[in-house]
Amino acid sequence: MALHKLAVVLSAVSRVFGASLTQVTNFGENPTKIQMFEYVPDKLTESPAIIVNLHPCGGSATSWFRGTRMPSYADQLGFILIYPGTTNMNNCWDVQSEGSLTHGKGGDALAIVNMVDYALKTYSGDPEHVYVMGSSSGAMMTNVLAGSYPDVFEAGSAYSGVAHACFAGAPSATPMSPNQTCAQGLTHTPEEWAAFVHNSYPGYEGRRTRMQIWHGNSDFLVRPQCAVEALKQWSAVWGETNTKNVTGVPSAAYTQILFGDNGANVMGFFGQGVGHTAPVNEEFTLRFFGLMD
Numbered sequence: 308m309a310l311h312k313l314a315v316v317l318s319a320v321s322r323v324f325g326a327s328l329t330q331v332t333n334f335g336e337n338p339t340k341i342q343m344f345e346y347v348p349d350k351l352t353e354s355p356a357i358i359v360n361l362h363p364c365g366g367s368a369t370s371w372f373r374g375t376r377m378p379s380y381a382d383q384l385g386f387i388l389i390y391p392g393t394t395n396m397n398n399c400w401d402v403q404s405e406g407s408l409t410h411g412k413g414g415d416a417l418a419i420v421n422m423v424d425y426a427l428k429t430y431s432g433d434p435e436h437v438y439v440m441g442s443s444s445g446a447m448m449t450n451v452l453a454g455s456y457p458d459v460f461e462a463g464s465a466y467s468g469v470a471h472a473c474f475a476g477a478p479s480a481t482p483m484s485p486n487q488t489c490a491q492g493l494t495h496t497p498e499e500w501a502a503f504v505h506n507s508y509p510g511y512e513g514r515r516t517r518m519q520i521w522h523g524n525s526d527f528l529v530r531p532q533c534a535v536e537a538l539k540q541w542s543a544v545w546g547e548t549n550t551k552n553v554t555g556v557p558s559a560a561y562t563q564i565l566f567g568d569n570g571a572n573v574m575g576f577f578g579q580g581v582g583h584t585a586p587v588n589e590e591f592t593l594r595f596f597g598l599m600d
């Protein structure tokens with residue numbers, strides 16, 4: 308078969324099986340040499356939303372692509388998924404570095420923001436509808452990005468992570484590192500946590516990132532106190548207090564912790580008997596992002 312005919316057949320096959328996860332190498336400045344993969348469904352909405360989905364320590368973009376049902380929701384709802392990947396520090400995100408903890412300074416955070424910019428430009432995405440989610444180290448980086456780049460991310464959903472800047476001053480990011488202070492439940496006052504966020508982007512007065520925080524109460528690797536601290540941080544940033552708790556949402560094991568007006572900006576979930584990591588609830592995350600009814 309002539310090569311061009313083979314190409315026609317192959318592209319027809321890929322249409323039948325739908326879009327696939329594809330690596331992008333030219334997305335822009337990449338100081339920590341991390342990878343970008345994207346999943347662009349065949350049918351996009353006009354001006355599509357973008358979700359960055361971050362793998363846990365030891366993971367990869369390709370394994371995490373299979374780790375949640377987000378790709379099938381992207382097919383149904385027409386948004387774009389970005390899957391960053393790192394092979395640094397046992398495949399953990401650099402949530403402790405000054406680069407990532409400072410707006411525009413560098414680190415994995417800057418590279419991830421450059422991936423978002425690339426996708427916004429390439430697919431005429433909607434800059435008002437950019438989201439970030441992740442599990443474990445990916446959840447820690449979700450908090451970091453929300454703190455350093457509130458102008459980029461409208462909302463975040465963090466599964467079993469820690470507050471923004473919890474690892475600041477630690478020699479490396481992983482909870483397996485010699486310094487367990489953060490992962491074992493480092494505490495600060497809400498004002499101190501909020502100051503970390505404000506100091507990451509001095510002078511910024513724009514929109515803040517809405518945050519959804521998930522954690523298992525039987526997590527001994529990254530203690531549930533870490534989620535309590537993250538909620539202290541984001542509720543202080545938003546100036547909201549804990550107004551209501553609802554047990555049994557989204558399932559019997561969980562209690563939903565709502566801040567302000569029904570948790571519109573800050574919301575937590577704690578799972579009784581849930582360990583590391585809390586399973587991703589795609590529907591609740593997409594509803595919080597406003598991408599699903």
Ligand SMILES: *[C@@H]1O[C@H](CO)[C@@H](O)[C@H](O)[C@H]1NC(C)=O
Pocket residue numbers: 473474475476477478486487488489490493
């Ligand atoms: C350990 O990490 C915490 C932050 O998580 C930091 O405040 C502290 O300085 C670090 N200690 C050492 C010895 O690196």
Ligand SMILES: *[C@@H]1O[C@H](CO)[C@@H](O)[C@H](O)[C@H]1NC(C)=O
Pocket residue numbers: 549550551552564
């Ligand atoms: C919600 O639950 C937390 C954790 O148990 C508790 O500290 C807080 O007082 C509760 N808030 C309300 C409004 O009942």
